[in-house]
Amino acid sequence: MACLLVGSLAAHQLKSAVTTILFNDRTGNIEVMHRFNLHDAEHAVGELFNKDQVDIHTDEATRALFAAYVLERFSLKTSLGDELPLTSVGYQVDGRDFWVYQETTIPAAIEGLEVHHNALQELWSEQQNLVNIEGKGEIKSLQFNANDDGLTVQFD
Numbered sequence: 001m002a003c004l005l006v007g008s009l010a011a012h013q014l015k016s017a018v019t020t021i022l023f024n025d026r027t028g029n030i031e032v033m034h035r036f037n038l039h040d041a042e043h044a045v046g047e048l049f050n051k052d053q054v055d056i057h058t059d060e061a062t063r064a065l066f067a068a069y070v071l072e073r074f075s076l077k078t079s080l081g082d083e084l085p086l087t088s089v090g091y092q093v094d095g096r097d098f099w100v101y102q103e104t105t106i107p108a109a110i111e112g113l114e115v116h117h118n119a120l121q122e123l124w125s126e127q128q129n130l131v132n133i134e135g136k137g138e139i140k141s142l143q144f145n146a147n148d149d150g151l152t153v154q155f156d
Contacts, residue, residue: 014037014039014040015040015120015124015126015127015128016037016040016127016128016129016130017034017035017036017037017040017119017120017127017128017129017130018034018035018129018130018131018132019032019033019034019035019074019117019129019130019131019132020032020033020035020131020132020134021076021113021115021131021132021133021134022134022135023106023133023134023135023136024106024135025106025135028105028106029103029104029105029106030076030084030103030104030105030106031089031101031102031103032074032076032086032101032102032103032104033099033100033101034070034074034099034100034101034102034119035097035098035099036066036070036097036098036099036100036119036120037096037097037098038056038057038093038095038096038097038098039096040120041056041066041098042054042055042056044066044069044120044123045062045065045066045069047123048069048123049065056093056098057093063091063093063098064091066091066098066100067088067091067100069119070100070119071086071088071100071102073116073117073118073119073120074086074102074115074116074117074119075115075116076104076113076114076115076116077113077114077116077150078107078110078111078112078113078114079110079111079112079113079114079152079154080111081114082107084104084107085104086102086103086104087102087103087104088100088101088102089101089102089103110136110155111154111155112152112153112154112155113133113152113153114150114151114152115131115142115150115151115152115153116149116150117129117131117142117144118144118148118149121144121145121146124146125146126146127146128143128144128145129143129144130142130143130144131143131144131151133153136155136156137155137156138156140153
């Protein structure tokens with residue numbers, strides 16, 4: 001009985017994702033790292049793309065499909081409204097997580113960000129997307145719920 005319960009808990013969807021936006025002065029880039037629970041990502045691929053067989057662990061096409069989906073659902077603008085063009089740097093499976101990476105050059109003068117992150121929220125209204133911004137003073141966090149479009153943060 002205990003094994004069955006543990007298996008059920010392990011298969012439960014978390015419906016949350018964490019993104020880190022890192023201002024890396026050493027490289028001169030804003031590095032974006034999205035982390036999704038692998039189980040959530042596989043459920044999403046099945047629902048979004050009507051795939052019967054979903055295995056992100058072994059199927060490169062499925063990994064690429066989910067990564068492309070995440071890239072379409074995330075964007076950055078400066079506080080002045082200028083779009084920051086993000087470049088895909090790859091993706092990977094790491095244990096129970098699926099990571100998607102992006103980057104862009106740090107603008108010369110940036111006083112804040114407007115962030116858009118609605119991945120998985122069209123599927124699950126309870127999906128929570130937490131975004132942490134590091135490397136510009138104190139760490140700042142934005143919590144995206146289903147009703148949020150763009151959220152902003154100002155730097156000191």
